[in-house]
Amino acid sequence: MSxxxxxxxxxxxxxxxxxxxxxxxAAGLAGGPASAASQDTLHDLAAAQGxxxxxxxxxxxxxxxxxxxxxxxxxxxxxxxxxxxWDTTEPTRGRFDFAKGDVITDFAQEHGxxxxxxxxxxxxxxxxxxxxxxxxxxxxxxxxxxTAEATHYRGEVAAWDVVNEPFNEDGTFRTSPFYNAMGxxxxxxxxRAAHAADPDAKLYINDxxxxxxxxxxxxxxxxxxxxxxxxxxLDGVGMQAHLAIQYGFPYQMQANMQRFADLGLDxxxxxxxxxxxxxxxxxxxATQSSYYAQVVDACLAVERCVGITVWDYTDKYSWVPSTFPxxxxxxxxxxxxxxxxxxxxxxxxxxxxxxxxxxxTPGTLKALYRANDTAAGDNQxxxxxxxxxxxxxxxxxxxxxxxxWFSGDNGATTYGSWCDWSPIGCxxxxxxxxxxxxxxSGADHYLEVGFxxxxxxPGAATGEMQLRLSKTDWSNFNESDxxxxxxxxxxxxxxxxxxxxxxxxxxxxxx
Numbered sequence: 001m002s003x004x005x006x007x008x009x010x011x012x013x014x015x016x017x018x019x020x021x022x023x024x025x026a027a028g029l030a031g032g033p034a035s036a037a038s039q040d041t042l043h044d045l046a047a048a049q050g051x052x053x054x055x056x057x058x059x060x061x062x063x064x065x066x067x068x069x070x071x072x073x074x075x076x077x078x079x080x081x082x083x084x085x086w087d088t089t090e091p092t093r094g095r096f097d098f099a100k101g102d103v104i105t106d107f108a109q110e111h112g113x114x115x116x117x118x119x120x121x122x123x124x125x126x127x128x129x130x131x132x133x134x135x136x137x138x139x140x141x142x143x144x145x146x147t148a149e150a151t152h153y154r155g156e157v158a159a160w161d162v163v164n165e166p167f168n169e170d171g172t173f174r175t176s177p178f179y180n181a182m183g184x185x186x187x188x189x190x191x192r193a194a195h196a197a198d199p200d201a202k203l204y205i206n207d208x209x210x211x212x213x214x215x216x217x218x219x220x221x222x223x224x225x226x227x228x229x230x231x232x233x234l235d236g237v238g239m240q241a242h243l244a245i246q247y248g249f250p251y252q253m254q255a256n257m258q259r260f261a262d263l264g265l266d267x268x269x270x271x272x273x274x275x276x277x278x279x280x281x282x283x284x285x286a287t288q289s290s291y292y293a294q295v296v297d298a299c300l301a302v303e304r305c306v307g308i309t310v311w312d313y314t315d316k317y318s319w320v321p322s323t324f325p326x327x328x329x330x331x332x333x334x335x336x337x338x339x340x341x342x343x344x345x346x347x348x349x350x351x352x353x354x355x356x357x358x359x360x361t362p363g364t365l366k367a368l369y370r371a372n373d374t375a376a377g378d379n380q381x382x383x384x385x386x387x388x389x390x391x392x393x394x395x396x397x398x399x400x401x402x403x404x405w406f407s408g409d410n411g412a413t414t415y416g417s418w419c420d421w422s423p424i425g426c427x428x429x430x431x432x433x434x435x436x437x438x439x440x441s442g443a444d445h446y447l448e449v450g451f452x453x454x455x456x457x458p459g460a461a462t463g464e465m466q467l468r469l470s471k472t473d474w475s476n477f478n479e480s481d482x483x484x485x486x487x488x489x490x491x492x493x494x495x496x497x498x499x500x501x502x503x504x505x506x507x508x509x510x511x
Contacts (some may be wrong), residue, residue, distance in 0.1 A: 206238030212250025287462030341459030404441030411475030
């Protein structure tokens, strides 16, 4: 085997590596990148909680000086997007080229950051020669590749995604040259080879759509349980967390993380981004902020969740638009490297201020509305409402009420109201119909919405609240002149829906 490797300083094998583990993080990572003079960085805030906060990067991006400056100062850990993958490091069998990966590790060393190696064994981005091998040669080729790369980066890579994306969506094993040749045993063999080459590195299995409970995460849980029972070296599970607001937040994410932690494994959020269907708007960005904050909250609640890596921090270099046409705006910073509302939400979730970048007023709320029933003359009114915190401080939801103004017209003067669905749970939403103290044309009643608990972080949204009301005799309304009624099918700012905090009007115009 010919090993092409340039001379470069390594950490001495006798010195402790900065280990990506819950106990080592507080001491080892807290002194990561230099903090900005005006505020703590995301990594500073995470390190104070015993975690890390990192970003993926790639070689074509590093010559962008403004990008590199933010990467080196805001984040305490980096993951190379492509430069450590098999097609880059061993394009020809037995001939290795680590030059691109070395650029990443050099950058990390210069900025006091740890590196997550990504990835040693994956079905994708393989050079053609791997797929052309006879089955009898695949195991040797895999072991040789892992040994060469993990040895090269020994002392420089704190954790490896040893096996990446081994499962199909239904929890069956994905076919690959490795699975075809060795069955599922390729995973244990890969982990043992990586441990032999670098005993100090933390070893992970990494996959997407395993963040919440479901068939795929169940399959991961069963796999890692079996590996641990067999004594295979395995330190953690990587949950990629490529989320999309149109598909909802992962089911029971915190509980799912905890069940892996209960096995004695670390958990890491390895490739976080939250995409949306373009164009972006205030409601979508607010939902995105809520998703980012919920991921942080889940990680903070699980002791063995060691940290979070975003899959690059800026929309400027996001992988999403080229992979999911018509989608994007997935990252914490926009194309111009300016922080988005999601950045403020993450800061707040990590226990810091929001960075002062959104120019809002503390506790500022706005209402968004859409008509969930465009018929103006039937027997129910169905407003869809959302609240967005546009300020710089969290808002306690029990202090908040919302009023949707309407006219009762003829028929019964008593009403029923319902919440049909909301991502925050209808059990947390209160609703009642109230007669206006100063009735106006089109506004002699209002649907009052409140909350039993919860906090809305800066930049975050409640998500949709699907509400409904009727008269107790189910007689028809005439909504065409109702003060708050509109016909828009998409969420938009609603100045005729009023919002109150502690009884004081903070949004909208009363009739």
